[in-house]
Amino acid sequence: MYSIKAGTVALLILLTTACGGITDDLRPSGADQRGGNGNVEPTTIANLSLPSIDGGVIDVASLLEDHDGVVLYFTMWCPVCDSHMSHLRSAQTSRFPRVAFVLVDYVSGSVNEARMAATAAGFAGPPFMVAADTAGEAEDRLQATMGTTVVIGPGMRLLLNEDYKDGAKLAETLAGL
Amino acid sequence: MRRPTLNLLGGAVILTASLLAGNAHAASCCGGGGSATLTLPKFSASMVGLSVDTETYHGFWDQQGKRRDDPPGSTLVQYRINAGYARRLTDHWQASVNLPYVLNDNRYSGVSSHTQGLGDTTVGIWREFFDNIMCVTSVETLEDLLPALYVGGALTIPTGISPYDDVTNSFDVTGRGFYRLDLNLLVEKTVYPWTVTLSGGYGVHFERPVNREYGVYVTPYTKKLGDRYNVAFGGGYTWFLGNGDMVTATGTLSDVREFAGTIDGRNDPTSGLSSRRWSLALGWNTPDRAWVAGASFSRSFRTDGWGANFPMTDIVSLRISHVLD
Numbered sequence: 001m002y003s004i005k006a007g008t009v010a011l012l013i014l015l016t017t018a019c020g021g022i023t024d025d026l027r028p029s030g031a032d033q034r035g036g037n038g039n040v041e042p043t044t045i046a047n048l049s050l051p052s053i054d055g056g057v058i059d060v061a062s063l064l065e066d067h068d069g070v071v072l073y074f075t076m077w078c079p080v081c082d083s084h085m086s087h088l089r090s091a092q093t094s095r096f097p098r099v100a101f102v103l104v105d106y107v108s109g110s111v112n113e114a115r116m117a118a119t120a121a122g123f124a125g126p127p128f129m130v131a132a133d134t135a136g137e138a139e140d141r142l143q144a145t146m147g148t149t150v151v152i153g154p155g156m157r158l159l160l161n162e163d164y165k166d167g168a169k170l171a172e173t174l175a176g177l
Numbered sequence: 178m179r180r181p182t183l184n185l186l187g188g189a190v191i192l193t194a195s196l197l198a199g200n201a202h203a204a205s206c207c208g209g210g211g212s213a214t215l216t217l218p219k220f221s222a223s224m225v226g227l228s229v230d231t232e233t234y235h236g237f238w239d240q241q242g243k244r245r246d247d248p249p250g251s252t253l254v255q256y257r258i259n260a261g262y263a264r265r266l267t268d269h270w271q272a273s274v275n276l277p278y279v280l281n282d283n284r285y286s287g288v289s290s291h292t293q294g295l296g297d298t299t300v301g302i303w304r305e306f307f308d309n310i311m312c313v314t315s316v317e318t319l320e321d322l323l324p325a326l327y328v329g330g331a332l333t334i335p336t337g338i339s340p341y342d343d344v345t346n347s348f349d350v351t352g353r354g355f356y357r358l359d360l361n362l363l364v365e366k367t368v369y370p371w372t373v374t375l376s377g378g379y380g381v382h383f384e385r386p387v388n389r390e391y392g393v394y395v396t397p398y399t400k401k402l403g404d405r406y407n408v409a410f411g412g413g414y415t416w417f418l419g420n421g422d423m424v425t426a427t428g429t430l431s432d433v434r435e436f437a438g439t440i441d442g443r444n445d446p447t448s449g450l451s452s453r454r455w456s457l458a459l460g461w462n463t464p465d466r467a468w469v470a471g472a473s474f475s476r477s478f479r480t481d482g483w484g485a486n487f488p489m490t491d492i493v494s495l496r497i498s499h500v501l502d
């Protein structure tokens with residue numbers, strides 16, 4: 001009996017001490033730790049040109065010639081991304097018709113895989129364009145990850161680069177274009 | 178006539194309660210912790226439990242409740258090892274703690290990830306509103322129809338790896354990152370060989386500050402997940418074996434819903450979830466009634482409208498518990 005109790009206690013202690021960094025959520029911080037990654041002040045970036053799942057090329061500078069801005073949403077087609085993209089479609093695209101909305105698949109290894117993923121998820125057509133960032137260029141340059149939402153304005157100015165959250169910051173940014 | 182063997186209650190309640198309360202809302206994209214709290218049989222002093230879950234993913238419901246397939250070539254598996262301990266505090270009060278350890282083994286679209294770590298810890302307490310064993314073999318008086326009633330609370334502690342830690346995507350997480358307080362109810366009635374169980378809970382998440390999402394620091398904000406409720410209904414049948422062993426089969430339907438959360442106090446339209454699933458379980462008691470072992474299979478209803486904003490999964494669980502004294 002004693003050995004079972006002792007073993008249970010030992011297992012619980014082992015589990016609680018097996019992981020580092022768990023206090024991040026136990027005592028969450030609201031401190032701003034972004035540093036100089038382009039989130040705080042608008043900066044100008046070099047042009048981005050990515051393969052489209054339609055077989056062409058999505059060139060941000062070219063899109064800016066006939067749009068007020070370009071939104072890049074980084075997706076891996078998961079449920080969280082789906083909820084963001086559904087909200088983009090229902091609440092943002094019709095409100096900002098002069099903005100180009102590009103879903104950037106940063107996880108598929110080929111344009112064909114990205115096309116199949118976008119089709120399976122139901123986002124393969126308008127109001128979105130879908131880019132396949134197969135080389136990871138956009139992901140690396142924008143330090144993007146799942147749910148990262150980027151707004152590029154006239155002159156390739158980077159106006160927003162952070163998680164989609166509820167879309168309020170995106171709407172505020174687009175309204176200011 | 179009441180059944181004199183105390184742990185007869187354990188056989189049914191431990192199995193059905195653990196099946197009802199646990200697993201209904203796991204899923205690696207939503208964290209893997211918060212598994213079932215142990216329920217100690219009446220008159221037992223303490224108990225330990227260990228379970229192993231294997232959860233495989235088969236698409237998800239989108240926010241409109243439409244079933245969506247995962248990208249071609251995706252395989253998502255989450256393994257959970259849950260260790261629990263329950264202890265009687267008084268004649269009518271018991272407490273428990275459950276610690277999951279989570280292993281994610283995923284290939285999603287072009288991303289492969291293998292992460293592991295502690296899940297979210299659950300500390301629970303039950304108040305028993307009955308004085309004796311409530312299982313009967315026949316109904317002779319109205320009193321024989323009275324069920325075993327438990328009312329309790331559970332605190333989920335965010336010891337897991339959440340989207341707000343240094344992870345790259347939602348499939349690497351092992352916890353949700355939020356404290357949650359649940360008020361739980363468990364009602365069970367056994368008239369051998371039949372058992373009916375109803376369980377439910379209502380949980381409130383605590384608001385927290387966020388300054389990082391999926392490994393990238395963001396403009397700090399406050400976030401609160403929505404309130405959630407879960408309800409499950411189960412029915413079981415028990416066979417008495419000649420050597421004193423007891424085998425119980427249980428079927429369960431469960432429903433969990435989480436309302437929309439808030440970001441900086443505003444409604445977050447991208448949040449909220451729901452999931453319905455069915456489960457089958459088989460439990461076995463050893464002759465001395467001190468050990469209970471079981472296996473269960475649980476599956477999401479893979480139908481449009483039976484969930485939203487949540488993965489569809491299968492869960493296979495093996496569990497064992499032992500009453501210490």
